[in-house]
Amino acid sequence: MGNNREVASISKATIGRMPAYLRYLKEQEKAGEKTISSTQIAEELGLNAVQVRKDLAVISTVAGKPKLGFEIGELIADINRILGYDNVTDAVLVGAGGLGRALVGYEGFKNYGLNIVAAFDAAAELIGREIGGVRIYGAEEIVPMVKRLNVRIGIITVPQGEAQRVADALIEGGVRAIWNFAPANLVLPSNVAVKNEDMAASLAILSMRLAEILNNEK
Amino acid sequence: MGNNREVASISKATIGRMPAYLRYLKEQEKAGEKTISSTQIAEELGLNAVQVRKDLAVISTVAGKPKLGFEIGELIADINRILGYDNVTDAVLVGAGGLGRALVGYEGFKNYGLNIVAAFDAAAELIGREIGGVRIYGAEEIVPMVKRLNVRIGIITVPQGEAQRVADALIEGGVRAIWNFAPANLVLPSNVAVKNEDMAASLAILSMRLAEILNNEK
DNA sequence: TAGATTGTTAATCGATTAACAATC
DNA sequence: TAGATTGTTAATCGATTAACAATC
Numbered sequence: 001m002g003n004n005r006e007v008a009s010i011s012k013a014t015i016g017r018m019p020a021y022l023r024y025l026k027e028q029e030k031a032g033e034k035t036i037s038s039t040q041i042a043e044e045l046g047l048n049a050v051q052v053r054k055d056l057a058v059i060s061t062v063a064g065k066p067k068l069g070f071e072i073g074e075l076i077a078d079i080n081r082i083l084g085y086d087n088v089t090d091a092v093l094v095g096a097g098g099l100g101r102a103l104v105g106y107e108g109f110k111n112y113g114l115n116i117v118a119a120f121d122a123a124a125e126l127i128g129r130e131i132g133g134v135r136i137y138g139a140e141e142i143v144p145m146v147k148r149l150n151v152r153i154g155i156i157t158v159p160q161g162e163a164q165r166v167a168d169a170l171i172e173g174g175v176r177a178i179w180n181f182a183p184a185n186l187v188l189p190s191n192v193a194v195k196n197e198d199m200a201a202s203l204a205i206l207s208m209r210l211a212e213i214l215n216n217e218k
Numbered sequence: 219m220g221n222n223r224e225v226a227s228i229s230k231a232t233i234g235r236m237p238a239y240l241r242y243l244k245e246q247e248k249a250g251e252k253t254i255s256s257t258q259i260a261e262e263l264g265l266n267a268v269q270v271r272k273d274l275a276v277i278s279t280v281a282g283k284p285k286l287g288f289e290i291g292e293l294i295a296d297i298n299r300i301l302g303y304d305n306v307t308d309a310v311l312v313g314a315g316g317l318g319r320a321l322v323g324y325e326g327f328k329n330y331g332l333n334i335v336a337a338f339d340a341a342a343e344l345i346g347r348e349i350g351g352v353r354i355y356g357a358e359e360i361v362p363m364v365k366r367l368n369v370r371i372g373i374i375t376v377p378q379g380e381a382q383r384v385a386d387a388l389i390e391g392g393v394r395a396i397w398n399f400a401p402a403n404l405v406l407p408s409n410v411a412v413k414n415e416d417m418a419a420s421l422a423i424l425s426m427r428l429a430e431i432l433n434n435e436k
Numbered sequence: 437t438a439g440a441t442t443g444t445t446a447a448t449c450g451a452t453t454a455a456c457a458a459t460c
Numbered sequence: 461t462a463g464a465t466t467g468t469t470a471a472t473c474g475a476t477t478a479a480c481a482a483t484c
Contacts, residue, residue: 010426011474011475012423012426013474013475013476014475015419015422015423015426016416016419016422016423017419018419018422019401019416019418019419019422020403020416020419022418023378023401023402023403024403037440037441037442038441038442039440039441044403044405045403046405048476048477048478049441050443050476050477050478051475051476051477053441053442053443053444054443054444054475054476057442057443057444063442063443064441064442064443065441065442065483065484066439066440066441066442066443066482066483066484067439067440067441067442067483067484068440068441068442068484069440069441069442070442083422083425084425084429089425097320098316098319098320098323098324099317099320099321099324101316101320102315102316102317102319102320103317105316106316106317108401108417108418109417109421112417112418112421112422113425114421152428152432153424153425153428160241176428176431176432177424177425177427177428177431179420179421179424183237183241183326184241185238185241185242185262185263187262187264191431191435192431193424193427193428193430193431194424195420195421195423195424195427197415197420198234198237198238199326199330200237200240200326200330201233201234201235201236201237201238202397202413202415203327203330203332203397203413204233204234204236204237204301204330205230205233205234205413206371206395206397206411206412206413207301207302207307207331207371207395208228208230208233209395209411209413210370210371210394210395210411211302212411213394213395213409213410213411214370214394217409229450229451231450231451231452232451255464255465255466256465256466257464257465266452266453266454267465268452268453268454268467268468269451269452269453271465271466271467271468272451272452272467272468275466275467275468281466281467282465282466282467283459283460283465283466284458284459284460284463284464284465284466284467285459285460285463285464285465285466286460286464286465286466287464287465287466288466439484440483440484441482441483441484442481442482442483442484443480443481443482443483444479444480444481444482445478445479445480445481446477446478446479446480447476447477447478447479448475448476448477448478449474449475449476449477450473450474450475450476451472451473451474451475452471452472452473452474453470453471453472453473454469454470454471454472455468455469455470455471456467456468456469456470457466457467457468457469458465458466458467458468459464459465459466459467460463460464460465460466
């Protein structure tokens with residue numbers, strides 16, 4: 001409990017920056033560095049140095065040392081712990097189309113503590129096939145399988161029109177967190193976490209910044 | 219210029235919500251509705267009604283009417299215009315692995331005004347092949363092709379270690395906006411827009427919310 | 437010691453939400 | 461008319477940044 005309460009108190013913004021810190025720290029460690037300053041991290045990642053120090057203060061068990069900076073090995077261990085990369089969580093994926101297959105086949109999730117244990121699709125010709133060692137089951141198996149495997153995270157990569165039904169099935173099975181790649185506005189109970197991976201929103205923000213940049217040059 | 223300046227003044231948060239509004243409004247239009255209230259939109263999308271009204275005030279040319287609400291057709295037209303969905307922008311994609319192929323093959327981008335005109339990969343066995351009508355070229359073609367096609371948006375779906383080199387090549391060719399799906403911290407000139415699609419960050423935020431929810435129940 | 441770097445307090449900024457008068 | 465709904469001003473909230481004393 002103490003541990004969970006600790007995790008819950010970290011802001012969303014800070015948590016979101018952790019993976020970038022982790023990547024950079026690992027790079028530096030590989031390059032043989034032992035310590036690093038907040039200034040250097042900030043410069044490399046395009047952040048403010050105070051922000052970096054605050055972020056690190058929240059997640060780290062050890063303080064930085066004036067003149068020296070932070071111990072890289074310590075920080076890496078702390079971030080791994082905070083992000084839960086030390087222990088693996090099971091997930092299921094629904095929608096074995098192009099994106100779904102890409103995600104199931106992505107080796108990188110192992111480093112993020114995520115393990116996809118089963119995939120589902122409505123298309124008869126996909127059922128029974130395997131992608132990267134993960135078997136594809138029929139959509140009607142979602143509820144019983146999620147229950148049986150006791151899975152808490154579901155990934156949705158189906159077309160827009162099916163996303164809500166899939167989400168409902170996942171939740172009926174016991175899923176409590178949904179990673180939604182479908183361009184759909186899911187309506188869900190408040191005790192289920194959602195992260196919408198809204199490509200249209202990302203692209204809109206990128207396009208706006210591009211317009212600003214091109215406009216500033218004129 | 220007036221038009222661009224207008225676009226530039228809209229906040230990132232507001233722009234990011236537009237695609238969700240658009241999807242919901244289109245649904246309602248299809249269902250035969252003519253007008254809609256900010257309250258209804260807010261409820262459906264899990265937002266605050268004042269926030270919805272402020273967002274709509276920023277992008278719309280017409281005001282809502284007390285008692286009636288907003289005209290759905292108007293709003294759809296306004297959002298399409300603001301997001302630039304009326305005219306198509308060309309882009310190139312580098313990295314024809316699982317994720318890259320999924321993105322190139324995704325029909326939905328057409329609705330978002332994005333048109334992928336060429337793909338690149340370092341793997342000899344992929345070069346010359348086509349995905350969804352888009353041809354794959356060798357990595358050494360990036361600079362000349364981007365120059366020739368006069369493309370401003372580049373999508374990166376290569377492994378971490380190659381991302382920086384690919385970004386440099388895209389920029390050398392003239393790209394001014396990078397949509398980065400690689401788990402890498404790109405270092406870029408300030409006159410290039412970037413949107414990092416950091417899966418690890420998304421997953422970290424989702425996991426944290428899940429932990430909070432499960433913790434609250436105890 | 438001198439100076440680089442830390443951690444913390446206060447100020448600023450941006451976005452969200454509350455309160456409420458205006459109006460169809 | 462009465463009431464639902466708008467648009468706007470002020471308050472709040474959360475996150476970032478500036479200022480600065482502490483310290484290795």
